[in-house]
Amino acid sequence: MKNYLHTEIQDNILLVKLNRPEKRNAINDELILGIEEVFANIPAEIGCAIIYGEGKHFSAGLDLSSLTERDAVQGLHHSRMWHRALDRVQFGTVPVIAVLHGACVGGGLELASACHIRVAETSTFYALPEGQRGIFVGGGASVRVPKLIGLARMTDMMLTGRVYPADEGMAIGLSQYVVEEGAGLAKGIELAKKVASNAGMTNYALMHILPRIVDSGQDQGLMMESLTAAIAQDAPEAKARLREFLDGKAKKVGEA
Ligand code: 1HE
Numbered sequence: 001m002k003n004y005l006h007t008e009i010q011d012n013i014l015l016v017k018l019n020r021p022e023k024r025n026a027i028n029d030e031l032i033l034g035i036e037e038v039f040a041n042i043p044a045e046i047g048c049a050i051i052y053g054e055g056k057h058f059s060a061g062l063d064l065s066s067l068t069e070r071d072a073v074q075g076l077h078h079s080r081m082w083h084r085a086l087d088r089v090q091f092g093t094v095p096v097i098a099v100l101h102g103a104c105v106g107g108g109l110e111l112a113s114a115c116h117i118r119v120a121e122t123s124t125f126y127a128l129p130e131g132q133r134g135i136f137v138g139g140g141a142s143v144r145v146p147k148l149i150g151l152a153r154m155t156d157m158m159l160t161g162r163v164y165p166a167d168e169g170m171a172i173g174l175s176q177y178v179v180e181e182g183a184g185l186a187k188g189i190e191l192a193k194k195v196a197s198n199a200g201m202t203n204y205a206l207m208h209i210l211p212r213i214v215d216s217g218q219d220q221g222l223m224m225e226s227l228t229a230a231i232a233q234d235a236p237e238a239k240a241r242l243r244e245f246l247d248g249k250a251k252k253v254g255e256a
Pocket of ligand 1: 024057060061065105108128129136139
């Protein structure tokens, strides 16, 4: 794990690097278990995490060399292991920003789609080659990717092997940002600092409650929203921030 995943702390930001460039950061069991462990044990002082890849690509997805060895039951457990690990990323203690470049394909896209913000360098390309490999997604793509781009686009990606370049990927919702080649990490850190400066309850609600509201019916969703709004505004930190604005001491919208 230590070789395939490199972690570093900068102020209150956790940087997690996929470090298997010789295999294009293809994700084997050791790597996915490493991701689970890192995101299950984020130090309390961390306010935001960034995940990115060493070498020419973010990730070539599942390590295909391991696939041939599994029977159906082992395949089921393997897929559930990915679900567990990527749930740790999506529903952990801090928001996670994926900084992408080169291939973001198959399980690499599944990992990226478990993150809360995606920043893509211009070299990024997205694909779900599972269709062409004769398999199916198993790391959560069928749940997370349609939420980003819609059912029809994911179906097309898998049926036809369509590859989306960075700019088109942003246009359809695969990333929220596109930046110049080599500028991804700096952009990720800039965003992470903003994320980490939010009130804890706001980030918690965005990570843990908003996705549940989206998955629920309108009536339940509105009730969950009201409860969340009530809890958030009750916190001393929220009251202090509102007071700061009313006293003219807080930044206006759009001020740097
Ligand atoms: C790999 C993998 C891999 C590279 N598993 N070993 N993912 C895919 O179907 C994508 C397969 N990979 C590619 O299409 C290309 O490798 C890339 C476009 C990502 C990069 O191309 P390139 O020219 O930079 O690298 P390369 O020469 O193809 O690969 C370098 C080495 O990495 C080579 O090994 P080597 O020992 O010959 O040097 C490749 O075999 C190896 N490599 N990708 C294993 N994926 C939870 S379910 C998720 C299901 C999926 O993710 S399916 C999609 C899998």
